[in-house]
Amino acid sequence: MSSESRKSKKTIAVVFGGKSAEHEISLLSAKNIVNALSPEKYDVVLIGINPKGQWKYLEEAKTLLNSGKLTQFSESQKNTKDVAVAPGNETNSLVVTGESHKIDVVFPVLHGPYGEDGTIQGLLKLLNVPYVGPDILASSVGMDKEVMKRLLRDSQIPVAKWVSLRSHERSQYSYQQISQQLGPTVFVKPANMGSSIGVHKVTNESEYRKAIEDAFQYDNKIVIEEQIKGREIECSVLGNENPRASLPGEVIVRSKDGFYSYDAKYVDDNGAEIKIPADLPKHMIERVQKTAIQTFKALCCEGMSRVDMFVTDDEKIYINEINTIPGFTNISMYPKMWEATGLSYNDLIDELIRLAIQRFERDQKLKVLKS
Numbered sequence: 001m002s003s004e005s006r007k008s009k010k011t012i013a014v015v016f017g018g019k020s021a022e023h024e025i026s027l028l029s030a031k032n033i034v035n036a037l038s039p040e041k042y043d044v045v046l047i048g049i050n051p052k053g054q055w056k057y058l059e060e061a062k063t064l065l066n067s068g069k070l071t072q073f074s075e076s077q078k079n080t081k082d083v084a085v086a087p088g089n090e091t092n093s094l095v096v097t098g099e100s101h102k103i104d105v106v107f108p109v110l111h112g113p114y115g116e117d118g119t120i121q122g123l124l125k126l127l128n129v130p131y132v133g134p135d136i137l138a139s140s141v142g143m144d145k146e147v148m149k150r151l152l153r154d155s156q157i158p159v160a161k162w163v164s165l166r167s168h169e170r171s172q173y174s175y176q177q178i179s180q181q182l183g184p185t186v187f188v189k190p191a192n193m194g195s196s197i198g199v200h201k202v203t204n205e206s207e208y209r210k211a212i213e214d215a216f217q218y219d220n221k222i223v224i225e226e227q228i229k230g231r232e233i234e235c236s237v238l239g240n241e242n243p244r245a246s247l248p249g250e251v252i253v254r255s256k257d258g259f260y261s262y263d264a265k266y267v268d269d270n271g272a273e274i275k276i277p278a279d280l281p282k283h284m285i286e287r288v289q290k291t292a293i294q295t296f297k298a299l300c301c302e303g304m305s306r307v308d309m310f311v312t313d314d315e316k317i318y319i320n321e322i323n324t325i326p327g328f329t330n331i332s333m334y335p336k337m338w339e340a341t342g343l344s345y346n347d348l349i350d351e352l353i354r355l356a357i358q359r360f361e362r363d364q365k366l367k368v369l370k371s
């Protein structure tokens with residue numbers, strides 16, 4: 001290898017796992033991302049977070065990554081050193097358990113709470129290293145389904161009608177009162193979660209009660225939404241100041257749960273069919289892309305996000321949610337929609353890394369003190 005290419009070789013720290021119900025999905029995503037980081041261009045430092053929230057790195061992280069399972073993951077943490085991370089003295093360097101690593105970019109591959117919600121982004125900002133994906137603010141508002149909806153409403157972007165409840169207000173409404181406001185079928189979900197964990201389709205009082213109790217296991221705040229009858233369309237967005245949108249994809253749900261549930265996503269092989277690109281007329285593709293970019297901007301996103309929406313028979317678009325660290329597994333929509341748009345998985349990862357550096361360099365120019 002020439003000295004020039006060695007110099008331009010970047011070190012990427014891939015952080016994966018995490019204290020999240022989506023832990024195993026993160027392992028699958030991280031494995032794919034690591035495989036896509038070509039060794040000619042990148043050195044990879046693995047940092048794995050186990051379900052207890054303990055950090056592991058290098059060899060131990062590799063074991064965690066390859067285990068692929070929660071159980072083996074916990075087994076391997078016996079008698080291991082804890083990992084401490086601190087900013088290094090050089091720019092873009094991290095001190096991990098006493099050893100200094102030059103890190104060009106951190107790729108947080110953590111889904112759901114403690115990863116997609118601004119927490120790791122806050123840590124990385126303090127560590128002063130570039131990282132892939134939206135910043136602290138966008139991550140946390142994108143994670144919180146209630147705050148997200150309020151911001152979208154403020155930007156005149158349609159969302160399903162909703163009621164939000166805090167834990168101490170759980171008995172405030174009966175199903176009857178809720179259905180008078182939102183219709184006979186409602187969706188109950190934790191405000192902060194993902195992968196359909198704690199999400200319930202509800203059509204009567206007893207289902208409503210059970211759904212509320214379950215959703216409150218995952219968050220102190222829940223949202224209850226009117227049902228939107230429409231096709232589930234998703235669109236990938238990529239970029240900083242001038243984000244672009246991919247061709248949309250569609251999830252055709254076949255699950256007995258009647259919605260895109262956890263089982264339909266990860267357990268039942270026939271739970272859902274993915275269609276990329278979605279079979280939509282040209283004018284609808286353009287509207288979906290435009291709405292996805294508006295949503296991305298309204299939620300202050302940069303880097304990447306997957307915008308999920310419902311498209312009704314009468315061509316109305318409702319935003320369902322945004323995923324600021326979307327899945328990167330073999331079957332994940334985000335990279336597949338880019339592939340269909342002409343951007344390969346490897347080129348997408350390169351572009352995400354480039355965007356992380358561009359944003360970091362831009363923000364480094366900001367003054368932190370009055371001169």
Ligand SMILES: Nc1ncnc2c1ncn2[C@@H]1O[C@H](COP(=O)(O)OP(=O)(O)O)[C@@H](O)[C@H]1O
Pocket residue numbers: 160187189193194195196197199225226227228229232253259260261308320321
């Ligand atoms: N208001 C709604 N109307 C119709 N279906 C919904 C609604 N909200 C959620 N769903 C169904 O539940 C699934 C999971 O809900 P979502 O809000 O996307 O949660 P998660 O963040 O866990 O993916 C959606 O993909 C969809 O199938």
Ligand SMILES: [Mg+2]
Pocket residue numbers: 195196308321
């Ligand atoms: Mg979803």
